[in-house]
Amino acid sequence: MTPEDERHPDDVQQHLREVQDLLARHKLVEGLVHRQDMPRHDLVENLVHKQHVAELQHKLDELHPADIAYILEALPLDERLFVWDLVKAERDGEILLEVSDAVRESLIETMDTHELKAAAETLDADELADLAPDLPPEVIQDVFQSLDSEEREQLRAAMSYPEDSVGALMDFDMVTVREDVTLEVVLRYLRRFEELPDHTDKLFVVDRDDHLKGILTLEKLLISDPELEVSEVMRREPVISFQPDDDASEAAQAFERYDLVSAPVIDADKRVIGRLTVADAVDFIREESEHEILAHAGLREEEDIFASVWDSVKNRWAWLAVNLVTAFIASRVIGAFENSIEKLVALAALMPIVAGIGGNSGNQTITMIVRAIAMGQVEQSARNRLLKKEVGVAVFNGIVWGGLLGVLAWWLYGSVSLGLVMTAAMTLNLLLAATAGVLIPMIRIRLGADPAIGSSVLITALTDSGGFFIFLGLATLFLL
Amino acid sequence: MTPEDERHPDDVQQHLREVQDLLARHKLVEGLVHRQDMPRHDLVENLVHKQHVAELQHKLDELHPADIAYILEALPLDERLFVWDLVKAERDGEILLEVSDAVRESLIETMDTHELKAAAETLDADELADLAPDLPPEVIQDVFQSLDSEEREQLRAAMSYPEDSVGALMDFDMVTVREDVTLEVVLRYLRRFEELPDHTDKLFVVDRDDHLKGILTLEKLLISDPELEVSEVMRREPVISFQPDDDASEAAQAFERYDLVSAPVIDADKRVIGRLTVADAVDFIREESEHEILAHAGLREEEDIFASVWDSVKNRWAWLAVNLVTAFIASRVIGAFENSIEKLVALAALMPIVAGIGGNSGNQTITMIVRAIAMGQVEQSARNRLLKKEVGVAVFNGIVWGGLLGVLAWWLYGSVSLGLVMTAAMTLNLLLAATAGVLIPMIRIRLGADPAIGSSVLITALTDSGGFFIFLGLATLFLL
Numbered sequence: 022m023t024p025e026d027e028r029h030p031d032d033v034q035q036h037l038r039e040v041q042d043l044l045a046r047h048k049l050v051e052g053l054v055h056r057q058d059m060p061r062h063d064l065v066e067n068l069v070h071k072q073h074v075a076e077l078q079h080k081l082d083e084l085h086p087a088d089i090a091y092i093l094e095a096l097p098l099d100e101r102l103f104v105w106d107l108v109k110a111e112r113d114g115e116i117l118l119e120v121s122d123a124v125r126e127s128l129i130e131t132m133d134t135h136e137l138k139a140a141a142e143t144l145d146a147d148e149l150a151d152l153a154p155d156l157p158p159e160v161i162q163d164v165f166q167s168l169d170s171e172e173r174e175q176l177r178a179a180m181s182y183p184e185d186s187v188g189a190l191m192d193f194d195m196v197t198v199r200e201d202v203t204l205e206v207v208l209r210y211l212r213r214f215e216e217l218p219d220h221t222d223k224l225f226v227v228d229r230d231d232h233l234k235g236i237l238t239l240e241k242l243l244i245s246d247p248e249l250e251v252s253e254v255m256r257r258e259p260v261i262s263f264q265p266d267d268d269a270s271e272a273a274q275a276f277e278r279y280d281l282v283s284a285p286v287i288d289a290d291k292r293v294i295g296r297l298t299v300a301d302a303v304d305f306i307r308e309e310s311e312h313e314i315l316a317h318a319g320l321r322e323e324e325d326i327f328a329s330v331w332d333s334v335k336n337r338w339a340w341l342a343v344n345l346v347t348a349f350i351a352s353r354v355i356g357a358f359e360n361s362i363e364k365l366v367a368l369a370a371l372m373p374i375v376a377g378i379g380g381n382s383g384n385q386t387i388t389m390i391v392r393a394i395a396m397g398q399v400e401q402s403a404r405n406r407l408l409k410k411e412v413g414v415a416v417f418n419g420i421v422w423g424g425l426l427g428v429l430a431w432w433l434y435g436s437v438s439l440g441l442v443m444t445a446a447m448t449l450n451l452l453l454a455a456t457a458g459v460l461i462p463m464i465r466i467r468l469g470a471d472p473a474i475g476s477s478v479l480i481t482a483l484t485d486s487g488g489f490f491i492f493l494g495l496a497t498l499f500l501l
Numbered sequence: 502m503t504p505e506d507e508r509h510p511d512d513v514q515q516h517l518r519e520v521q522d523l524l525a526r527h528k529l530v531e532g533l534v535h536r537q538d539m540p541r542h543d544l545v546e547n548l549v550h551k552q553h554v555a556e557l558q559h560k561l562d563e564l565h566p567a568d569i570a571y572i573l574e575a576l577p578l579d580e581r582l583f584v585w586d587l588v589k590a591e592r593d594g595e596i597l598l599e600v601s602d603a604v605r606e607s608l609i610e611t612m613d614t615h616e617l618k619a620a621a622e623t624l625d626a627d628e629l630a631d632l633a634p635d636l637p638p639e640v641i642q643d644v645f646q647s648l649d650s651e652e653r654e655q656l657r658a659a660m661s662y663p664e665d666s667v668g669a670l671m672d673f674d675m676v677t678v679r680e681d682v683t684l685e686v687v688l689r690y691l692r693r694f695e696e697l698p699d700h701t702d703k704l705f706v707v708d709r710d711d712h713l714k715g716i717l718t719l720e721k722l723l724i725s726d727p728e729l730e731v732s733e734v735m736r737r738e739p740v741i742s743f744q745p746d747d748d749a750s751e752a753a754q755a756f757e758r759y760d761l762v763s764a765p766v767i768d769a770d771k772r773v774i775g776r777l778t779v780a781d782a783v784d785f786i787r788e789e790s791e792h793e794i795l796a797h798a799g800l801r802e803e804e805d806i807f808a809s810v811w812d813s814v815k816n817r818w819a820w821l822a823v824n825l826v827t828a829f830i831a832s833r834v835i836g837a838f839e840n841s842i843e844k845l846v847a848l849a850a851l852m853p854i855v856a857g858i859g860g861n862s863g864n865q866t867i868t869m870i871v872r873a874i875a876m877g878q879v880e881q882s883a884r885n886r887l888l889k890k891e892v893g894v895a896v897f898n899g900i901v902w903g904g905l906l907g908v909l910a911w912w913l914y915g916s917v918s919l920g921l922v923m924t925a926a927m928t929l930n931l932l933l934a935a936t937a938g939v940l941i942p943m944i945r946i947r948l949g950a951d952p953a954i955g956s957s958v959l960i961t962a963l964t965d966s967g968g969f970f971i972f973l974g975l976a977t978l979f980l981l
Contacts, residue, residue: 033758034877041880087758095878097886208723217720219760222702239719240697243688277787278513278567280699280780282762299779300760303786307757310790311872317797318868319861326873327886330893337865337894344861345902348854349909355850356913362842362849369842369849370835373965374828376853381799381824385817388798392791393806397514398575400521406577406807413810414817422825429829433836485853 036084037092043077044100078107086112090119093128097327102131113140118148122155123325123332129155138163146172147192147295150179178265178294187272188265190305191286191295194218197227198251200234205247207237220298222282226255231292233285236260262287263297269305274396276302317477319344340478347482351376354486358493361501367434368496371443374426376488379450382418383480386411386458391472394462404463411455419448442499446492453487454480513568516560520572523557524580558587566592570599573608577807582611593620598628602635603805603812609635618643626652627672627775630659658745658774667752668745670785671766671775674698677707678731680714685727687717700778702762706735711772713765716740742767743777749785754876756782797957799824820958827962831856834966838973841981847914848976851923854906856968859930862898863960866891866938871952874942884943891935899928918980926972933967934960 081089081104089108093101093116105128108116113132117125117140129137137156141149141164153161153176165173175193182188196217198207207224211217223238235257245254262285263272275281276299286295311323319340324333355362355372362368390407393399399407423444431440457480462472561569561584569588573581573596585608588596593612597605597620609617617636621629621644633641633656648656655673662668676697678687687704691697703718715737725734742765743752755761756779766775791803799820804813835842835852842848870887873879879887903924911920937960942952 033755037877085759091758091876091878094876095880097883211723212726214724217724220702220762221720222700222762239723240701243691243719243722244694244697246692275513277783278571279565282700282702282779299762299783303757303779303783306783306786307790310787310794314790314793314797314872315868317794318864320865320869323872324869326869326879326883328890330890330897333890333894334897337862338898340865341858341862341898341902344858345854345906348857349906351857352850352854355853356847359846359850363846366839366843366849367836369846369852370832370839372849373835373853373856373969374825374832377828377831377965378821378824382817382821384798385800385820388795389800389804389806392794392803396571396574397517398571399806400575402521403577403806410808410810410813414813417810417814418818418821422821426825426829485857489853 033088033091036080036088037095039080040077040092040104041096041100043073043080044096044103046073074107077104081108086115087119089116090124093120094124094325098127101127101327105131110136110139111143114143114148114152117152117155118144121323121325123323123328125155127325134160134163142167145192145194146175147179149176150189153180182265185269186265187263187267187269187286187297188295190269190272190301191263191265191297192218192301193295195225195285195293195296196221197225197231197293198237199228200226200252200255201250203248203250204242204245204254207242207251208247218296220283220300225285225293225296226251227293231294233258233260233262233287233291233293236285258291260285264288265294270309272297273302273305273309277306313473316474319478343475343478347478347485350482351485351489354489355493358489358497361493361497364501365439365496367430367436367439368493371430371439372489372492375443375446375450375492376485378422378447379454379484379488380481382415382451383454383458383484384477386414386455387462387476387480390459390462391476394466394472399463404459408456408459411459412452415451415455416448419444419451423447423451436500438500439496442492442495446488446495449491449495450484450488453491454484457483513571516564516568517572517575519560520557520584521576521580523553523560524576524583526553554587557584561588566595567599569596570604573600574604574805578607581607581807585611590616590619591623594623594628594632597632597635598624601803601805603803603808605635607805614640614643622647625672625674626655627659629656630669633660662745665749666745667743667747667749667766667777668775670749670752670781671743671745671777672698672781673775675705675765675773675776676701677705677711677773678717679708680706680732680735681730683728683730684722684725684734687722687731688727698776700763700780705765705773705776706731707773711774713738713740713742713767713771713773716765738771740765744768745774750789752777753782753785753789757786793953796954799958823955823958827958827965830962831965831969834969835973838969838977841973841977844981845919845976847910847916847919848973851906851910851919852969852972855923855926855930855972856965858902858927859934859964859968860961862895862931863934863938863964864957866894866935867942867956867960870939870942871956874946874952879943884939888936888939891939892932895931895935896928899924899931903927903931916980919976922972922975922979926968926975929971929975930964930968933971934964937963 084092089112093104096104101124113136117128120128132140134157137160141152141156141160144152146168149164165176168176179188179191196211198210221239223236224242226234226237228234235255237251237255241254261275261279261281265286265288276284276297281299283296283298285293286297288294315323319337321336321339324336328336358368390399426447427440427444430443431437461479462476465472564572569592573584576584581604593616597608600608612620614637617640621632621636621640624632626648629644645653645656659668659671676691678690701719703716704722706714706717708714715735717731717735721734741755741759741761745766745768756764756777761779763776763778765773766777768774795803799817801816801819804816808816870879906927907920907924910923911917941959942956945952
């Protein structure tokens with residue numbers, strides 16, 4: 022990062038506005054050039070045009086890659102591609118790493134093989150591995166050929182780990198030292214570097230065969246007497262380290278819990294093979310929580326807000342299809358009670374209340390349980406305790422809110438028994454919601470499934486069909 | 502952190518299991534002691550009991566405060582308080598900082614003024630400020646008296662900033678140097694420290710009056726010739742810095758975007774008054790996303806999963822109450838069409854489909870728009886473009902899915918016109934959902950409100966009532 026890259030955080034919005042401004046002016050001029058046919062003006066307008074483009078280019082050259090990525094994401098497709106063309110080719114790689122998947126796709130589509138190869142060649146092996154799934158195979162092949170054997174090995178390794186593993190997040194930029202040298206020697210060794218890898222807060226102490234012996238924090242290196250040996254100030258094993266097959270989510274939680282900046286990644290033989298940094302952990306945490314929020318609303322992935330209608334439809338259709346099926350089932354449950362509704366039309370007006378409140382209450386329960394499970398804090402042994410608590414909440418809410426609605430139904434339709442059926446149906450549907458909210462995630466865990474995926478769909482489907490069935494069933498039994 | 506604190510990440514689960522194990526054994530013995538009245542056995546059982554307690558205590562002494570916090574959160578109240586009593590008093594403060602708000606309350610309730618004071622006195626000013634809202638006023642008063650004047654000033658400052666500001670997150674542990682000294686002098690200065698503040702990756706270069714002149718990264722300090730002066734290797738202003746009134750969310754995004762480890766916090770005169778670290782940023786990101794996920798399900802705050810029924814009811818009632826009101830309104834919309842339903846009971850079975858799918862589709866749109874707004878990537882100027890896209894998606898889905906449902910309705914009830922009404926109502930409700938999904942957050946932003954809060958409730962209320970109205974209205978017009 023050059024000094025120009027560092028700014029006050031508010032400034033990224035400022036950057037965006039400036040770029041939009043320049044684009045607007047640029048467009049205006051371009052519009053004039055096209056509309057007017059007077060050749061005399063051409064030259065002047067072309068000059069003005071060129072001047073704006075140069076200004077924009079200068080502005081972009083000054084920006085941090087992450088800021089350019091932010092601006093690209095915020096621009097509609099035509100403006101985005103115009104700006105992308107102005108970005109210096111040697112910065113393409115790092116910017117592609119920063120943009121969201123959807124925007125990355127839109128940028129890569131416009132680049133030819135040659136440009137993509139040039140962009141890829143500016144990246145490290147671990148960065149290349151992140152980008153690889155979006156690149157055409159022939160580009161990857163070419164880039165692979167251009168790497169030296171160590172980088173090839175790293176790229177092969179990085180690409181071999183599943184997406185949510187530590188191996189997929191790690192980089193290969195670590196500084197290692199031996200334990201039998203003095204700190205003075207380490208200090209002299211570091212002075213031979215032109216720069217240290219980002220987020221170097223500790224050096225990894227290894228033996229001749231790269232086995233992890235411990236860590237030497239820069240803090241210890243700086244505050245200790247340089248005459249001391251590394252072995253005297255290092256923190257010995259066991260230190261916090263990860264294996265490439267470890268779950269990335271757990272590693273990110275460990276970074277958060279222990280306030281880590283970097284940590285070694287070791288293989289089964291305790292050989293240091295890579296490094297995980299807090300930047301990777303933060304990115305992972307952000308992506309994970311975004312994924313959860315989007316999944317909740319049935320969005321498959323982060324959407325480029327300026328995506329085409331067709332791309333948006335594709336991103337959203339799966340959830341709508343599921344929803345269609347569950348809504349249809351609920352509708353058939355109602356259909357089975359059409360005779361009852363014909364006799365007492367008030368049922369049609371009241372039934373969505375029972376279903377809706379059951380759905381919301383069930384979502385509260387399942388959200389809480391799924392979160393607690395994700396944090397690893399719920400064992401199967403706690404099931405009965407949780408069930409008891411949720412059932413208690415359901416009975417309370419059923420009597421209080423169900424009672425209130427029962428009174429309203431009585432008041433609206435002048436029937437005490439209709440009010441009582443309403444209260445009973447509310448309570449029963451809340452009980453169904455509470456039980457399912459606790460049991461569905463627990464059962465899915467036992468079956469080895471991710472309890473978060475579609476939990477909201479499942480519980481809503483159940484409380485909708487269940488709510489209709491309970492309410493209309495009770496009404497048929499007691500009112501008709 | 503002592504060496505014992507650092508473990509493989511999986512181990513926190515392991516720790517939890519071990520503690521639960523010890524607790525189970527402990528309970529068994531305690532049960533025996535209480536149940537049996539034979540005095541002869543008392544001594545032996547007491548010994549076994551004591552041995553288990555000692556083992557548990559030893560285990561706890563070895564654990565990182567964050568791990569103890571994790572275990573406390575995962576234990577039911579009685580076991581939680583038993584473990585809490587075994588934790589060494591001098592560690593109470595740091596553990597209270599790590600546990601969730603709900604669990605912190607449950608722990609503080611059991612501590613007397615004296616214990617709370619002792620715990621609070623082990624903390625730094627910025628940590629105290631975090632804990633203060635949960636402490637009784639007399640404890641804060643006492644602790645305040647025991648601070649020296651600098652710490653008092655820091656505590657006063659930290660407590661004066663609103664919760665979501667940089668000021669509330671910052672700490673006061675910074676190392677500053679002057680620019681006119683050599684790196685050799687800086688290195689000697691650092692060797693006088695017993696330890697450096699956590700997350701020190703740079704020193705802040707200041708003048709005599711603490712005005713920020715630039716930063717000296719540990720990297721530059723380590724790789725540069727010690728004969729050089731600080732001014733020759735430091736990065737000069739402007740560097741990334743924050744002001745205490747800055748939005749914490751934007752600061753956290755800046756940490757993520759620029760991969761920062763620490764950054765200075767300066768006042769309006771550019772005087773360094775504190776420091777923000779990546780650990781604070783990570784905690785903030787995690788809390789923010791948790792808050793969003795919980796708010797989505799209508800949970801006011803993170804819930805202690807072993808909370809009492811009453812605490813759970815309190816945490817959830819607000820959303821249920823709102824939901825009750827919106828469901829009641831939707832029910833009255835249906836009530837207005839009771840005549841139509843009486844004549845054509847199929848309407849009762851089909852209407853929840855129209856409402857439900859509109860709700861889900863609206864939630865997809867609003868979730869995407871709210872997220873894009875939160876990232877600062879949607880300007881009011883993009884409104885028409887987004888509206889056009891969402892309307893396009895709605896028309897597409899209305900024709901495809903609505904058409905499918907129309908065919909199903911035709912097939913079920915043998916009425917082409919009922920099918921056509923179904924398709925038309927679906928399309929119109931999806932259009933309502935798309936328009937509201939774009940406009941509601943944009944209007945709320947213009948009114949200065951947070952577009953995220955209750956966005957899901959609002960859109961669902963609108964698409965429920967609207968869906969019923971559109972479907973039953975169209976049916977009344979064209980079918981009866």
